Amino acid sequence: MEMGNLVAKVIVDVPAKDTDRTFDYLIPESMRPWIEPGSRVAVPFGKRTVQAFVISVVPAEEPPKYRMRAIQELLDLVPPLSPDLVELGKWISERYACNQIMALQVMIPTALKGKAERYISIAQQHEFTDHLPAADVLNYGSEADTHRAMQPDMRGEPEWALLTDDGMSDPAERQIVSFIQEKEQVPLQQLSRRFPEEAEIIKSLLRRGVLQESQVIKDKLGKKTMKAVDLAIGIEEASAALEQFSAKAQRQREVLAFLLERSEFLPLPLKEVMTSLSVSAATVKALEDKGYAVLEDVEVFRDPYRGRNFKPTKPLPLTEEQQYVYERIIRQLDTREQGAYLLHGVTGSGKTEIYLQTIQRCIEQNRQAIVLVPEIALTPQMVERFKGRFGDQVAVMHSRLSGGERYDEWRKIREGRVKVAIGARSAVFAPFRELGLIIMDEEHETSYKQEETPKYHARDVAVRRAHQHGAVVILGSATPSLESYYAARSQSNDEFAPLLLEMPTRALGNSLPEVHIMDMREELRAGNRSMFSRALHNGIAERLERKEQTVLLLNRRGHSTFVMCRSCGYVAGCPHCDISLTYHQRSNNLRCHYCGYSEPVPQVCPECGSEHIRYFGTGTQRVEEELAKLFPGIRVVRMDVDTTTEKNAHEKLLKQFRDKKADVLLGTQMVAKGLDFPDVTLVGVITADSALNLPDFRAAEKTFQLLTQVAGRAGRHQLPGEVFVQTYTPEHYSVIHASRHDYGSFVREELKHRRNLHYPPYCRLILVTFSHEQLPVLVRLAENYSATLQGRARQRGWFGNMDRLTSDVLDILGPVASPISRIKNRYRFQCMIKWRGNIDAIGLAQQVADEMAESAQAQKLLISLDVDPQMLM
DSSP states (O other), rough: OOTTOOEEEEEEEEOOOOGOSEEEEEEOOOGGTOOTTOOEEEETTTTEEEEEEEEEEEEEOOOOOSOBBBBOOOOOSSSSHHHHHHHHHHHHOOOOOOOOOHHHTTTOOOGOEEEEEEEEEEEEGOOSSOOOOOOGGOOBEEEEEEEETOOOOOSSSSSHHHHHHHTTHHHHHHHHHHHHHSSSSHHHHHHHHSTTTTTHHHHHHHHHTEEEEEEEEEEEEEOOEEEEEEEESSSSHHHHHHGOHHHHHHHHHHHHHHHHHTTGGEEHHHHHHHHHOOOOHHHHHHHHTTTEEEEEEEEEOOTTTTTTTOOOOOOOOOOHHHHHHHHHHHHHHTTOOOOOEEEEOOOOOOOHHHHHHHHHHHTTTTTEEEEOOOOOGGHHHHHHHHHHHHHEEEEEEEEEOOOOHHHHOOOHHTTSSSEEEEGGGGGGGGGOEEEEEEEETTOOOOGOOOSSOOOOOHHHHHHHHHHHTOOOEEEEEESSHHHHHHHHHHSSSOOOOOOOEEOOTTTTTOOOOEEEEEEEHHHHTTOOOSOHHHHHHHHHHHHHTTEEEEEEEOOOOOSSSSEEETTTTBBOOOOSSSSSEEEETTTTEETTTTTTTEEEEEESTTOOOSSSSEEOOOOOHHHHHHHHSSSOOEEEEEESTTTSSSSSHHHHHHHHHHHTTSSSSSSSGGGGSSSOTTTTTEESSSOOTTTTTTTTTTHHHHHHHHHHHHHHTSSOOOSEEEEEEEEEEEEOHHHHHHTOOHHHHHHHHHHHHHOOOOOOSOOOEEEEEESHHHHHHHHHHHHHHHHHHHHHHHHEEEEEOOTTTTSEEEEEEEEEEEEEEEETEEEEEEEEEEESOOOHHHHHHHHHHHHHHHHHTTTEEEEEEEOOOOOOO
């Protein structure tokens, strides 16, 4: 090995325990200027070619300890990951107990998640020098093309004559080799489709060494290109050439004149030239043949908002509260040192204007900003606010965009074409180089926690990125999570503890809406069997009369919650999961929302044969039907998962409501956040306490947050608002405090319960979930994990009673059956690890899981670790 060789330490795209470390590969001399930390490469790994990410570049050891393989291919000229994101990936893998490759993969768009494809080419020793002329072979793939490939070349030896020198007398063999030779290399799948009956012949050619197989990493998506027309000569020369066209070539002259007129916009799309002048592609090609124009493929960014005009907005004057908050944040921003703030502002207090003006300050410093919003709150209205203020400097990233659109928005960020990225959870990884500000709106939302590996929380990742860049984090909410609020109030030494800023009044000076609690038990006693209380019914009628609008929240989708036989009590359940099936009226079927299983609605009970099958519970479809019965002619926009699956469905439905083409906006949680309509004066919550009965210690907090957020949709402008909350538990403290808009009282009461039961924010949690097809095997292995973990914790002096509030302590609960004990025919058990203090509970939990990995894999046991879980189901 010569002096000066460089080695790349890479993480390979093989998510397994044994591969969760760096591997060394020699960097070929031609790639040295291009490869750096964050580069994506293709490397030989065993007998495969796999994708890998470069973690670092180091000098090779002299003399080498072992024979080193070289990198095969550089997959991107510009690394998709910056060095700070590579470092962040390592931090995520340690904090959330996952493989490093999973942490790196989550940072790049799906389009770049390359996969190895097998290609077939002519082996080097069998390369043939004579080829058919290009004009003779336009496209191999039809019988006519194959026949043409077999015909003699009149200018020399026939193609097949060259092939017989290698002993290929079989016409099929010659046909296959000729096909591959023209294309240089062919995907194996394409070759198999082209010659479906010749698999054995292809294998024979591979065994004999006539053909060779290789692997190439291919991305799921590429850059989009289009044909465009440009001038091939200078403007003065082109102007002079206009006089030289004959009468027969006047159409070509028109094209040249058109290009000159629009010279500042060149190159122009070919389609635009053809449409504007009503000319054919042949006319433009003729102009190219004369040397006046050139046709080329140019890259086009897929823009989901192309053709949309966003009304420009100017900064609004700030209230005294807003001004104080703004100045406090920009003082920190100007220091270029890390800072975190929890902005607790009531609904309508003007948090969005604070975001916009701090972003403006960030841009003036030539730095970039990330704005995170929950997926369901990423409405067209939210996008419009940021696009209206910052125009083309904004990239938008969310799940409703196509893969190509998301890829191009990501590339705009990486290439520095934009200054602001707005998106849901994964936008926290936007590849900005000079990050100055990260804003996390509705920071309490559980959707900021990813439920699949890597199970990161965007809030903690945002603070970590801010630490890397010397940036400022703003966590905004009218109902902050108890963890964030407690950390801000107690000012703990935790690196994630923010400073508290409060805005307790609405920006326009209008009061918060009056909230009425409707006890549905009393309604039933009074003979009202409707899903609407009498007061809510009257409120809707009044709004219809006054031409005002109503928002109705129901925290469910579908038509009815479940189907039950009134004779024997049978409930239609999923055969693969321990959960009841939900009735959907539009498709007239029962559906499992966990595994996707569906079946037709039974006409008689499968258990007893009774015809008394009834639908129980209330879904959005059923509420819509009831509204139509009670208020003939009412116009309802329904927003739930079933009505918003199509692209741009959210935008169309909300525009319909904003344009007052509907009287009622009915929906699930997606109508509770981020919406601001001046004519909404009534909000109704159909089932306020549906979440209170879930086996989740955060049930009261989530209920309080949802009720407070949806109440904030009413009376945001000049017209006063009113809220009706329907509940069967009106005495519950979360409902009472939400009705009074009293966050402080709710927090005090909720923290008492958390402290007594030792739940966050007084400790941290790890949820360990086990699943297996056989219950006895599952129970034995889950108990084995728990006992081993407990023993290791005792050895370290950690295991003990959580009542010792000041000590380093760890406790283990379970294993017990999960609340949903079976999903997709796999039984589920879980245990909860609680810990507090300066101990490495995550590392210990991961270590025990790793030690069990080999036997677990052999017995098909799945073990999942969720650090700081938001869902306990």
